[in-house]
Amino acid sequence: xxxxxxxxxxxxxxxxxxxxxxxxxxxxxxxxxxxxxxxxxxxxxxxxxxxxxxxxxxxxxxxxxxxxxxxxxxxxxxxxxxxxxxxxxxxxxxxxxxxxxxxxxxxxxxxxxxxxxxxxxxxxxxxxxxxxxxxxxxxxxxxxxxxxxxxxxxxxxxxxxxxxxxxxxx
Amino acid sequence: xxxxxxxxxxxxxxxxxxxxxxxxxxxxxxxxxxxxxxxxxxxxxxxxxxxxxxxxxxxxxxxxxxxxxxxxxxxxxxxxxxxxxxxxxxxxxxxxxxxxxxxxxxxxxxxxxxxxxxxxxxxxxxxxxxxxxxxxxxxxxxxxxxxxxxxxxxxxxxxxxxxxxxxxxxxxxxxxxxxxxxxxxxxxxxxxxxxxxxxxxxxxxxxxxxxxxxxxxxxxxxxxxxxxxxxxxxxxxxxxxxxxxxxxxxxxxxxxxxxx
Numbered sequence: 001x002x003x004x005x006x007x008x009x010x011x012x013x014x015x016x017x018x019x020x021x022x023x024x025x026x027x028x029x030x031x032x033x034x035x036x037x038x039x040x041x042x043x044x045x046x047x048x049x050x051x052x053x054x055x056x057x058x059x060x061x062x063x064x065x066x067x068x069x070x071x072x073x074x075x076x077x078x079x080x081x082x083x084x085x086x087x088x089x090x091x092x093x094x095x096x097x098x099x100x101x102x103x104x105x106x107x108x109x110x111x112x113x114x115x116x117x118x119x120x121x122x123x124x125x126x127x128x129x130x131x132x133x134x135x136x137x138x139x140x141x142x143x144x145x146x147x148x149x150x151x152x153x154x155x156x157x158x159x160x161x162x163x164x165x166x167x168x169x170x
Numbered sequence: 171x172x173x174x175x176x177x178x179x180x181x182x183x184x185x186x187x188x189x190x191x192x193x194x195x196x197x198x199x200x201x202x203x204x205x206x207x208x209x210x211x212x213x214x215x216x217x218x219x220x221x222x223x224x225x226x227x228x229x230x231x232x233x234x235x236x237x238x239x240x241x242x243x244x245x246x247x248x249x250x251x252x253x254x255x256x257x258x259x260x261x262x263x264x265x266x267x268x269x270x271x272x273x274x275x276x277x278x279x280x281x282x283x284x285x286x287x288x289x290x291x292x293x294x295x296x297x298x299x300x301x302x303x304x305x306x307x308x309x310x311x312x313x314x315x316x317x318x319x320x321x322x323x324x325x326x327x328x329x330x331x332x333x334x335x336x337x338x339x340x341x342x343x344x345x346x347x348x349x350x351x352x353x354x355x356x357x358x359x360x361x362x363x364x365x366x367x368x369x370x371x372x373x374x375x376x377x378x379x380x381x382x383x384x385x386x387x388x389x390x391x392x393x394x395x396x397x398x399x400x401x402x403x404x405x406x407x408x409x410x411x412x413x414x415x416x417x418x419x420x421x422x423x424x425x426x427x428x429x430x
Contacts, residue, residue, distance in 0.1 A: 053399075054379045067370070067371075068369040072365050074407065
């Protein structure tokens with residue numbers, strides 16, 4: 001962490017947020033990844049049954065990449081919530097920063113899934129027996145919007161962080 | 171279903187089932203009883219974990235499920251989940267090594283610890299070795315003709331099922347430190363091994379969906395591999411939960427300098 005710990009001891013809550021700034025970021029980011037992967041499974045695989053568990057077009061590298069990513073997301077969903085409780089316990093939760101990072105994580109996973117998995121590796125398509133283009137567009141554009149929202153929120157917290165760190169010097 | 175009559179005929183399995191379960195549970199109860207004379211009472215939930223661990227392992231080996239597993243890949247997968255994942259998890263959670271050490275006298279307990287610290291034990295208790303034995307063993311079983319051969323030979327069947335249980339147990343205790351663990355690895359290290367091993371399990375499940383093992387009909391392979399995939403997710407979620415829970419408890423001690 002870039003901030004000097006000794007300058008923050010008198011700054012209480014805001015000081016904790018800055019001190020654990022990067023843990024807020026990682027917890028949010030991992031939660032976003034875990035949540036979107038979980039929603040993908042629940043909505044697109046189980047409820048709508050648009051996605052297929054396996055279709056014959058899937059490449060070996062597609063199965064490999066899907067396995068690694070979903071296994072990571074499963075871990076991320078659980079670990080990020082333990083990080084969240086840890087931040088609360090330390091009185092260091094920074095909800096805005098956490099939310100921004102969650103949007104960034106969710107959008108990045110969605111974009112990776114939409115471009116690399118669906119298109120490059122042919123893992124499975126969003127839906128079968130329909131014109132796929134509108135689905136792909138909605139999927140990937142919404143992913144980009146999530147990323148943009150996340151980056152915007154994070155840039156705001158960066159300004160706030162400078163202020164908070166500055167206050168503690170005064 | 172291939173043979174419903176097998177299910178009917180196996181009504182007589184119950185005495186054998188109870189006998190084996192009892193044989194598995196009673197040494198643990200005896201150890202609890204004797205060590206409770208010397209130390210504070212052993213937690214009740216650990217006795218429950220051990221009992222359910224033994225029961226799920228027994229259910230995988232004796233009775234209708236075990237019989238069906240010989241002919242039906244879906245049932246084989248249920249056996250695999252019970253014997254290779256659920257039973258090891260429950261048994262690890264019951265902390266049998268801690269119980270053993272507090273039941274033995276001090277010099278015997280020291281000998282046990284010395285054995286556990288031996289290089290061969292440390293090697294198989296290493297998270298990477300344990301993951302390879304566990305997940306790698308499954309690749310060998312399903313992607314070679316071993317799965318087919320296993321159903322031809324009772325000896326192979328016994329050895330492979332023993333391996334499935336032991337490797338599952340070894341993997342569980344090498345990743346999550348429920349019990350006495352002489353040589354420890356960092357949270358990050360074990361997390362990475364767990365993620366890669368879980369990925370290996372998922373990849374194998376999808377591979378089996380695409381290319382069934384020798385002699386397994388396609389519909390059975392599809393249902394069986396999905397059971398493997400989602401059942402594995404469920405049990406691994408418990409592993410991940412406890413791994414993270416231990417991190418949560420230890421990180422408070424490690425970084426106490428936060429501002430209140």
